[in-house]
Amino acid sequence: MVSKLVLSSPQYETPPANSPAQADVYEQACPSRAILELIADKWTLLILPALRSGRRRNGDLMRVIGGVSQKMLTQTLRELERNGLVNRIDHQEVPPRVEYELTELGRSLSDLMRKLDGWVEANIEAVLKARADFEGKEHGGNAQ
Amino acid sequence: MVSKLVLSSPQYETPPANSPAQADVYEQACPSRAILELIADKWTLLILPALRSGRRRNGDLMRVIGGVSQKMLTQTLRELERNGLVNRIDHQEVPPRVEYELTELGRSLSDLMRKLDGWVEANIEAVLKARADFEGKEHGGNAQ
DNA sequence: CAGCATCCATGTAGATACTG
């Protein structure tokens, strides 16, 4: 379940370690890499910013985030909780009522993620144009 | 090869469209989602910031980015090129010399990504602590 | 050196059915 967090590749060479306890995402063996992979996640990138407006129930999130399955929602929320980015508030009622909210840590990260979402929404035109151009280059400029 | 970019799920419900041509990552049917998925990528998150210091050769990137395979490097770079985020400069020499550099668009995105990397490096302690606490909560507070 | 083609083990995520 958390298997992806294990750095199991054998070929990493830990250098003389010039920088002592510096976290470095470019070091394969650095734990920060595992955390990077956690946030390099499609659903995380949507869920975390979605919580910025306040507490949200499971069903709310299902509705607001188009296309997410119950499974992926729960799974991602658990990971986020485990990493201290969200709090899970179970009101212990029947029918169940569970709310999720950002922690301090989660909020600071969600700020950055919102900017990413914003970048995407703002630059989609440019990207789509680039794709069109690329297709053109491929077909026209090279073979054929 | 680019199959992941197709929004193929059939169950999306396009609502009355209150917001006209607004890009919205929360809409499953919105193209911005495809772009979001592009940048929600472990290697993109490393490669793009790595190019901020200037042009880089394939081999350079292989060395600086711990654990990346030739396949994933090339594949990711192609995707980035296709989306207008990097330029590929083939010097047409033998032995081959190919350089990659950020485009304007890529630079603006890489700024945000660098911040993400920075966040990870800065908050790794907090996250690791949260994980430890979470383990404790699970074992102590619940069953068992 | 840069990169492609192929093979293949593993991981991922959707669908479905069920529980308290």
Add this chain to the structure above:
DNA sequence: CAGTATCTACATGGATGCTG
């Protein structure tokens, strides 16, 4: 309503060998 469990198709990505 919130969540779990199971099954499975599919994508992912690593390893290897080959090319100009």
